[in-house]
Amino acid sequence: MDCLFCKIIAGEIPSTQVYSDEHAVVFKDIHPKAPVHLLIVPRKHIISLAELEEQHDGLIAHWMRLLPKIAKQQGLNHGFRTVINTGPAGGQIVFHLHIHLLGGDKLSGAGFDD
Ligand code: 5GP
Ligand code: ZN
Numbered sequence: 001m002d003c004l005f006c007k008i009i010a011g012e013i014p015s016t017q018v019y020s021d022e023h024a025v026v027f028k029d030i031h032p033k034a035p036v037h038l039l040i041v042p043r044k045h046i047i048s049l050a051e052l053e054e055q056h057d058g059l060i061a062h063w064m065r066l067l068p069k070i071a072k073q074q075g076l077n078h079g080f081r082t083v084i085n086t087g088p089a090g091g092q093i094v095f096h097l098h099i100h101l102l103g104g105d106k107l108s109g110a111g112f113d114d
Helices: 003-009 054-073
Strands: 017-019 024-028 036-042 080-083 097-101
Touching: 003 024, 003 036, 017 054, 024 054, 036 054, 054 097
Parallel strands: none
Antiparallel strands: 017 024, 024 036, 036 097, 080 097
């Protein structure tokens, strides 16, 4: 499968990984938009939020609970931002579901673009 994040998960493309478990991998975004900018990625190839089904409920719960753990591990004690881009109109460029975890600065407004 020609998917960038599947290749990163398989170790075929290098990344700076900060966490890994049986369901998820977390690595640094190559173009960080904040001092901490991580991507929380399910090992399973799911295209986007729009493709989620009931069978993924366990994964979603795991994933959500992972976010504050990773944020704490990264020292984001005063808060953090999570972003999920869905589909071309939502700004998604890598079509393997992922959550952006941003922090380390006081992030302005609700926007994501700099
Ligand atoms: P999207 O717009 O799909 O939500 O975000 C994809 C993210 O993946 C972007 O923030 C982009 O900087 C990041 N990205 C693209 N290619 C690579 C790569 O090869 N390695 C890493 N670590 N991040 C990447
Ligand atoms: Zn993939």
